Amino acid sequence: MRIILFFIVVLLIGCEKDQYKSVSGNVKLxxxxxxxxxxxxxxxxxxxxxxxxxxxxxxxxxxxxxATTDLGGKYSIPFLQSNKAYVLFTRYINNSIEYEGVKKIDGGASNDIIYTDLTVHAKFTNGLSLLFTDSLNGPLPNLPFRLYTSRIAAQYDSVLYAVTVASSDINARYSKVNVVPAKYYTVASKVIGSLTMRVFDSVIVAPIGLTRKTMQLH
Structure with missing residues (x-):
């Protein structure tokens, strides 16, 4: 009985070593x-x-x-296995702009240390430029407006469902780069005396390039 228990313990220890070996190594990235x-x-x-x-x-x-980079942007990841492929990546959002970086690591080398840098780019290399005017093409600076990705939400026109709440600048323009490609609905209004001007219009932003459109209030 003791001999059987001894072999069981040896077998379990061997399994634990093999399991640990499968998730760790001696290569540092x-x-x-x-x-x-x-x-x-x-x-x-x-x-x-x-x-x-x-x-x-x-x-x-x-x-x-x-892992987390230090003040100089450096990272270290230990215990990688040689002769095994990995992927290094990061994704985050800052000021409504999506960033990502992905790099495949070739595990074919048996070096103790692998040096590789990861570059992070904005996910979309495009832009949106809107010009707000009245019916006579006069500029409308500092005009509040909302952008929606849903027509129903745009018709309801609540800031709770807007993807962007902003105002045109002093030149009556609004510009933004790295925009999620989609169809956007623009809603804005302006009251001058007894006259109320409105705009409800759409614009399609492509994944690449700058999309320009004039939003004319009537």
Whole structure:
């Protein structure tokens, strides 16, 4: 009986070692995370305090390890296995702009340390420019308006359902880059004396390029 128990214990220990070996290794992944502005073509900027994720294979919808960059944008992820493929990625939203960076790591090398940098870009390299005018094409500066992605929500016109609540600038324009491609409904109104002017119009923003449209109030 003792001999049988001994072999069972040895077998369990062996299984635990094999299981640990399958999720850890002796390779360290390190490098820097940079933000690249594709619209303004500025120099890459190190991202400090940014969470990045690692997963085995190429699936970036989940992760097996999480790390945070230091003040210089540097990260370190230990215990990777050699001869195994990984994917390094990050995603976040800042000022309603979506950013992402994804890079595949070739696990074919058997080095103790793998150096690789991760560049982060805005998800969409496009833009929207609206010009607000009256029926005579006169500019309407500082005009409050709302943007919706649902026609029903736009008809109801509540800021609770608006994706953007803003105003035109002193030149009667509104501009934004890196916009989620979609069909947007614009709602605005202006009262001058006994006259009320309104606009209810749509604009389709493409994934690439600048979309321009004049919103004329009648």
């Amino acid at each position: 390190t490098g820097y995370v940079y933000l690249v502005d594709s619209i303004n073509n500025t120099f890459p900027v190190p991202l400090a305090g940014q969470k990045i994720y690692l997963n085995s294979g190429s699936d970036s919808s989940t992760y097996i390890y999480q």
